[in-house]
Amino acid sequence: MSLLFEKPGILTTVQDLGRPGYRRFGINPSGVMDRCASRLVNILVGNDETEAVVEMHFPAAQIVFESDSIFAIGGADLGAEIDGEAIENWRPTFAAKHTTLKFTRKNSGHRAYLAVSGGFKLEKWLGSASTNLTACVGGVGGRKLVAGDILELRQTHTRPNRDISHVKVSTSLLPFYSRFPTVRITAGAEYQLLSEVGRELLTGQDLTITNTSDRMGFRLSGEPISLSKPLELLSSAVDFGTIQLLPDGQLIVLMADHQTTGGYPRIAHVISQDLPLMAQLGPGDKVGFHLIEHAEAEQLAIDFERELRFFRVGCKFQAQTWTK
Amino acid sequence: MxxxxxxxxxxxxxxxxxxxxxxxxxxxxxxxxxxxxxxxxxxxxxxxxxxxxxxxxxxxxxxxxxxxxxxxxxxxxxxxxxxxxxxxxxGLDESPPDDSRLVEISVIFDRESEFDLGHVANEHGLSIDQVIDIFTSTAYRLYMLGFLPGFSYMGEVDERIATPRKETPRTLVPKGSIGIAGKQTGIYSLASPGGWQIIGRTEVEMFTPNNDSPTYLDAGDEVRFIEAK
CATH class of the missing domain: 3.30.1360.40 (Gyrase A; domain 2)
Structure with a gap:
């Protein structure tokens, strides 16, 4: 009952929804970049949505199923194939023992998520299976996966006697992924200190994701933005989605592996609902920001949770019919 | 607001x-x-x-x-x-707590090292021994943990040895390094890129992932550095 990583891929890690509760010790929560994709693929295979998943970039891993399993892939579309047969994203899929999962081309997005029904057998650190690459703990040995790594599964499945792939995530639940998304933001503590021109530049230009962008943060490049007067801040907590203004007038969006504290001006924050759109961007992609009210950002998150609840109930019911 | x-x-x-x-x-x-x-x-x-x-x-x-x-x-x-x-x-009780911990940390000051002890001394026209004396004669308050798991921000460093960050950060500061940045001092709990002026090192583990409490120090602690003999 396991997955064998024949090829590890460029940056493949085990992640879950993160490790809350330890930021005050400088330990950031880590976790998946695209929380929505991770939750959805887990729900599709009947897992608790906090279950660990495999996060992959392109080139992605080549994985052998060493037992009959049910899995789902979501997030980026990296041209998944099982023994040469194309697999669609966002559907539960059966994989027979000894078949091989490959990712053949980068169709869209930057991070794909693999969930396996029943989940992985992993030791948790501080309550989470997420890999913390800075501290070299969590996940599998605190590192990215290497060739020959094996992830033990908690469950095996016999081949279902009917097609299980007719279940698909409804489009209303899927983030509006794009290589040039409009991402909604709310004003940050220092937004008011932007010059008039600075405010226009924040939302009125296309910003390019630069090469110095990783799981810690995305550096954006655009026409420089300035404050109405220079400002020095004391270090204070920051979060996934915090948009900071660097001294050179460029912006950085903090991502899943961000440091716990920072001292650059907090110009704005990507709303929780749109973080998955950011998470699927890579170098060369562009983003435009759209400022909304705080209350609207909260309502969008609440509406999504309500809709997700129905989907979760449906998938749980479906998964109960699978033979183990 | x-x-x-x-x-x-x-x-x-x-x-x-x-x-x-x-x-x-x-x-x-x-x-x-x-x-x-x-x-x-x-x-x-x-x-x-x-x-x-x-x-x-x-x-x-x-x-x-x-x-x-x-x-x-x-x-x-x-x-x-x-x-x-x-x-x-x-409803906050404004009185200072009487239970703040005093923690002593043994430091190795390597007078021949490639790090910044000599630079800090030169900048201020002091001898290396004077820098060490000044640095170890104060107790520092641990204001916060951040940046890295277990990295401590402490203050205040005496004006006479306060030194700005390096203009170009090092790509790798070894674990246990003790640095100065302006009037702040701190301990690199893990190897990391960093721009603080490195004046010494400790062998005390600041971050032990599998301990019940994974960091050696906590915010509010009072820290005193002692030269290892």
Whole structure:
């Protein structure tokens, strides 16, 4: 009952929804970049949505199923194939023992998520299976996966006697992924200190994701933005989605592996609902920001949770019919 | 925003808010931040995820859906948590705690090292021994942990040896390095890129992932450096 990583891929890690509760010790929560994709693929295979998943970039891993399993892939579309047969994203899929999962081309997005029904057998650190690459703990040995790594599964499945792939995530639940998304933001503590021109530049230009962008943060490049007067801040907590203004007038969006504290001006924050759109961007992609009210950002998150609840109930019911 | 001049409260995105007591580094403001964080952790509200005290701020992270469900009388989760935080600030015990720990840390000052002990001495026209004497003659307050797991921000370093960060950060500062940045001092709990002036190192493990308490030090501690003989 396991997955064998024949090829590890460029940056493949085990992640879950993160490790809350330890930021005050400088330990950031880590976790998946695209929380929505991770939750959805887990729900599709009947897992608790906090279950660990495999996060992959392109080139992605080549994985052998060493037992009959049910899995789902979501997030980026990296041209998944099982023994040469194309697999669609966002559907539960059966994989027979000894078949091989490959990712053949980068169709869209930057991070794909693999969930396996029943989940992985992993030791948790501080309550989470997420890999913390800075501290070299969590996940599998605190590192990215290497060739020959094996992830033990908690469950095996016999081949279902009917097609299980007719279940698909409804489009209303899927983030509006794009290589040039409009991402909604709310004003940050220092937004008011932007010059008039600075405010226009924040939302009125296309910003390019630069090469110095990783799981810690995305550096954006655009026409420089300035404050109405220079400002020095004391270090204070920051979060996934915090948009900071660097001294050179460029912006950085903090991502899943961000440091716990920072001292650059907090110009704005990507709303929780749109973080998955950011998470699927890579170098060369562009983003435009759209400022909304705080209350609207909260309502969008609440509406999504309500809709997700129905989907979760449906998938749980479906998964109960699978033979183990 | 709260009208009380002693602090202001602002959202940090849609799932956290920050209470700011000021913008200068003082033990008093830092004590307020730590006290508020502890107060919230000791009587958590439904939806609380965690609190992060920093120099002069406490940030409260929460599950906005859970907060809205539990405090439906408020129009937003932010307003609900804002109210909880404001009430707690008003009830904070301002007296300094008498239980702050004093921790002694043994430091190796390598007089021949490739690091910055010599540079700090030169910058201030002091001998290396004078720098060490000045550095080890004060107890430092640990204001906050951040940057890396277990990295400590401490102050204040004596004016006579305070030295700005390096213009070009090192790509790798070894684990256990003790650095100076302006009037701050800190210990690199892990090997990391970094720009602080490195003057010594300790062999005490600042971060042990599998301990019940993974960091050796905590905010509010008083730290004294002792030269290892």
């Amino acid at each position: 709260d009208r009380d001049a002693s602090h202001r409260i602002f959202p940090l995105g849609d799932s956290a808010l920050t209470v700011e007591f000021g913008n200068v580094i003082t033990p008093e403001l830092n004590q307020k931040a730590i006290a508020l964080a502890n107060c919230i952790e000791n009587s958590p509200f439904p939806g609380l995820i965690e609190t992060v005290p920093a120099y002069t701020t406490t940030t409260i992270f929460y599950d906005l859906v859970e907060v809205r469900r539990s405090f439906s009388e408020f129009p937003t989760a932010f307003e609900a948590v804002n109210r909880i935080a404001s009430d707690m600030v008003a």
